[in-house]
Amino acid sequence: MQKLQGIPVSPGVAIGEALVMGSEGFRIPRRFVERDAVEAELERFEKAVQASKEEILRNREQVREKLGDEYAAIFDAHLQMLLDRRLHDEVVEMIRDRHYSPEYAVSRVLRRYAKVFESLENSHLAERANDIVDIERRLLRNLLGRRREEIGQLTSPVLVLAHNLTPSETAALDPRFVRGFVTEVGGAGSHTAIVAGALEIPAVVGMGPFLREVSGGDLVIIDGDRGEVILQPDEATLEHYQRAVEANRSLAEQLAHLRDVSAETADGVRIELFGNIEFPHEVQHCLDRGADGVGLYRTEFLYMGTEGEPDEQVHFEAYRRVVEAMGDRPVVIRTFDLGADKVATSWRREDERNPFLGLRSIRMALRNLELFRTQLRAILRVSALGNVRIMFPLISTVIELRQAKMVLADVMEDLEESHIDFDRQIPVGMMVEVPSAVMMIDHFMPELDFVSVGTNDLVQYTLAVDRDNKEVASLYNAADPAVLKLIDMAVQSARRFKKPINVCGQMSSSTMFTMLLLGLGLRSLSVIPAAIPEIKRVCRSVSIPQCEEVAARALTLENARDVETLLKEELKKALPEPEAA
Amino acid sequence: MNVSMMSQPSVTRKVVICNEQGLHARPAELFIRLANTFESDISVVKDGQRVDGKSMLEIFTLAAGKGTELSIEARGPDAQQAADALGKLVESGFADDTTSGDEE
Numbered sequence: 001m002q003k004l005q006g007i008p009v010s011p012g013v014a015i016g017e018a019l020v021m022g023s024e025g026f027r028i029p030r031r032f033v034e035r036d037a038v039e040a041e042l043e044r045f046e047k048a049v050q051a052s053k054e055e056i057l058r059n060r061e062q063v064r065e066k067l068g069d070e071y072a073a074i075f076d077a078h079l080q081m082l083l084d085r086r087l088h089d090e091v092v093e094m095i096r097d098r099h100y101s102p103e104y105a106v107s108r109v110l111r112r113y114a115k116v117f118e119s120l121e122n123s124h125l126a127e128r129a130n131d132i133v134d135i136e137r138r139l140l141r142n143l144l145g146r147r148r149e150e151i152g153q154l155t156s157p158v159l160v161l162a163h164n165l166t167p168s169e170t171a172a173l174d175p176r177f178v179r180g181f182v183t184e185v186g187g188a189g190s191h192t193a194i195v196a197g198a199l200e201i202p203a204v205v206g207m208g209p210f211l212r213e214v215s216g217g218d219l220v221i222i223d224g225d226r227g228e229v230i231l232q233p234d235e236a237t238l239e240h241y242q243r244a245v246e247a248n249r250s251l252a253e254q255l256a257h258l259r260d261v262s263a264e265t266a267d268g269v270r271i272e273l274f275g276n277i278e279f280p281h282e283v284q285h286c287l288d289r290g291a292d293g294v295g296l297y298r299t300e301f302l303y304m305g306t307e308g309e310p311d312e313q314v315h316f317e318a319y320r321r322v323v324e325a326m327g328d329r330p331v332v333i334r335t336f337d338l339g340a341d342k343v344a345t346s347w348r349r350e351d352e353r354n355p356f357l358g359l360r361s362i363r364m365a366l367r368n369l370e371l372f373r374t375q376l377r378a379i380l381r382v383s384a385l386g387n388v389r390i391m392f393p394l395i396s397t398v399i400e401l402r403q404a405k406m407v408l409a410d411v412m413e414d415l416e417e418s419h420i421d422f423d424r425q426i427p428v429g430m431m432v433e434v435p436s437a438v439m440m441i442d443h444f445m446p447e448l449d450f451v452s453v454g455t456n457d458l459v460q461y462t463l464a465v466d467r468d469n470k471e472v473a474s475l476y477n478a479a480d481p482a483v484l485k486l487i488d489m490a491v492q493s494a495r496r497f498k499k500p501i502n503v504c505g506q507m508s509s510s511t512m513f514t515m516l517l518l519g520l521g522l523r524s525l526s527v528i529p530a531a532i533p534e535i536k537r538v539c540r541s542v543s544i545p546q547c548e549e550v551a552a553r554a555l556t557l558e559n560a561r562d563v564e565t566l567l568k569e570e571l572k573k574a575l576p577e578p579e580a581a
Numbered sequence: 582m583n584v585s586m587m588s589q590p591s592v593t594r595k596v597v598i599c600n601e602q603g604l605h606a607r608p609a610e611l612f613i614r615l616a617n618t619f620e621s622d623i624s625v626v627k628d629g630q631r632v633d634g635k636s637m638l639e640i641f642t643l644a645a646g647k648g649t650e651l652s653i654e655a656r657g658p659d660a661q662q663a664a665d666a667l668g669k670l671v672e673s674g675f676a677d678d679t680t681s682g683d684e685e
Binding site: 073076077080081084085086087113116117120121125128132 | 605606607609610613614633635636637638639642644
C-alpha cells in the first residue's frame with residue numbers, strides 16, 4: 001500500500017481500477033486471465049518478446065547505418081534488458097501462478113525495476129529507468145497489437161491516472177465509465193479540476209511524478225476530500241473507504257428529499273442557493289438539486305481546447321442551453337476569466353513571471369476588446385430569452401469597472417442600431433476577489449446591481465499564497481480571520497447600499513462555513529451543484545441568531561485553526577447526526 | 582540454480598571496479614554477455630546484496646560505481662574459467678577493443 005498526497009480539486013471518494021494514460025495512451029485492458037487461458041497467455045508473452053527483439057535489432061541496424069556503432073550500442077543494452085532472464089522468470093511466474101494478464105505482469109515487473117533504479121542515487125541509473133519504460137512500451141505495444149484499445153473505448157468503470165489531461169483527451173473519454181481523475185501536474189484551476197467538477201467525480205491533481213509506481217489495472221482509491229491517492233490499498237484501508245463511499249451514498253439518498261423544499265432557516269429566513277457551473281450540461285445538475293438559479297456560469301471552457309477563438313454564435317448557443325433550461329430562474333454569466341492558470345492554447349505567454357498578478361481576467365478582456373465584445377454581444381442576445389445577469393471578474397479598481405461597463409454600453413448601442421433584441425435592464429455585477437476592491441467597496445456599490453465574493457482568488461491575494469504551489473498550499477485557508485474580515489466588510493457595504501451580495505467560490509460549498517456566512521449576513525450562496533443538498537440541510541437546521549453568534553465569535557479569533565475548530569464544533573452541535581466521512 | 586549444480590565446483594573472486602562509469606550501461610552489458618557464455622551460475626555480491634550475474638536488470642540494482650568491491654561467485658562445470666574471465670573483465674576497466682583502457 002502506498003499513500004500519496006496531492007491537491008484536492010473535486011470532492012468525493014472513488015475506488016476502482018487504474019487506467020494509466022501514458023504518452024502513447026496505452027491502457028491495460030484487464031488484470032487477470034482465466035486459469036485455462038494461462039498457457040495461451042504465456043505463449044502470447046513469448047511472441048511479444050520475440051517481436052520486440054526483432055524490432056530492437058532492426059532499430060539497431062538503422063541507427064548503425066545512420067550514426068555509427070557508438071549510437072547503436074544503446075540497443076544492445078535494450079536487448080539485454082528485454083531478454084533478461086530475471087525479468088522473463090518474474091513475468092512468467094506472475095502469469096502462471098497469479099493468473100495476471102501478460103500486459104499487467106509486464107507493466108508490474110518493469111515498473112518495479114524502474115522504481116528501484118530511480119531510487120538509487122546515481123544519474124546513470126535514472127536514465128536506465130527511462131530505458132525500462134521504453135521497453136515496457138515496446139512490449140505492451142506488441143502484446144496489445146491490434147487489440148490495443150483506444151482510450152475512448154471504455155467498457156468498465158476506471159479511475160484515470162495521467163501526467164496531465166488535455167482537453168482533447170478528456171473529450172475522448174467516455175464519461176459513463178470514468179469515476180475519478182488523478183494527475184501529476186495541475187492546480188485548482190486546471191482543466192482536470194474543471195472537468196471533474198462538471199462530472200461530479202473526485203479528482204486530485206499536482207501529485208508530482210508517481211505514474212511509474214502504478215500499473216494499469218491496479219486497485220486505487222481517490223480521496224477527493226483530503227487530496228489523497230492510495231495505491232494498492234490494504235484490507236483495512238479498503239474497508240474504511242468502502243464504508244465512506246457507502247455513507248456518502250446513503251447521505252445523498254437521505255438528502256434527496258430536500259430537493260423540493262426551500263432552503264429556509266429554522267427561524268424562517270429564506271436562503272437562496274445557486275449552482276456554479278462551467279459546462280452547459282451541468283445545468284441539469286442544478287435542476288436535479290433544486291437550485292434557485294445559476295450563480296456563477298464560468299465561460300472559460302469556450303476558449304479551451306479549440307483552435308482559434310469561439311465566435312459569437314458558439315457563445316450564444318452555449319448560453320442559450322443554460323438560460324432556456326433555467327426558465328425564469330436567474331443565470332449569472334461571468335465574462336471570461338482567462339490567464340494565469342486558465343490559458344487558451346493560442347494565448348500562452350511565456351514571459352509572465354507572476355501570472356496571477358499579470359495579464360489575466362478582466363485585464364485581458366480590456367486589452368482584447370474584440371474578444372470581449374464578441375462575448376458581451378452573445379450574453380446580451382441571450383438576455384432576451386430569460387433571466388440573465390452579467391458579471392465582471394477580478395475588478396480591482398473603480399476605473400476598471402467603468403471601462404468594462406463602457407464596453408458593455410457600446411455593445412448595447414450596436415445591438416440597438418441593428419435592432420437586435422436584448423434586456424436593456426440586464427443587471428450588471430462584479431466579482432469581489434481582490435482585497436483592493438473590498439477596501440474601496442463603497443465606491444463600487446453605486447455603480448453595480450449586485451456583487452459576488454469570489455473566495456478562491458480573495459484568499460489567494462489576501463494571504464499571498466498560490467494554492468497550486470505544493471510548498472505553500474497549506475498556508476491557503478479560507479478560514480483565516482483576515483479573509484473573514486474582508487467578507488464582513490463587503491457584506492456590510494452591500495447592506496448599506498441595499499445591493500444583493502452572494503459568495504461563490506469553494507468556501508461557500510463547504511458546510512463548515514455555512515453558519516459563518518449566514519451569520520455574516522449572507523442570504524445567498526452559489527455552490528457546486530453537488531453541495532446544494534448538504535448546504536440546504538445546514539440552513540434548515542440553524543437559526544439566524546445562532547449563526548450571528550458564531551460569526552461574531554469567529555471575527556474575534558486570531559488564526560485560521562481556531563476559526564476552523566469553532567466552526568466544526570458549531571456545525572456538529574447544529575447537526576447532531578454524524579457527517580459523512 | 583538447479584540441484585545438480587550444488588555439487589559443482591564453486592569459485593569466488595574479489596574485484597574492485599576501476600573504470601569511471603562503474604557497472605552501468607555498456608560495462609554491465611559486456612559483463613552480462615560474457616557471463617552468459619558460461620554454463621555456471623554466476624552471482625555478484627556487493628555488501629551482502631547478492632544478484633544474478635546473468636541478469637542485467639539485477640546487476641543495475643547494485644549501483645556499483647568506481648571503487649566498489651565486488652565478489653564474483655561462479656558455481657558449475659566451468660566455474661574457474663567463468664570467475665577468471667569475469668574478474669579480468671572488471672579489473673581491466675571493461676577495456677574491450679574499442680576503449681583505450683587503463684590496465685595496470
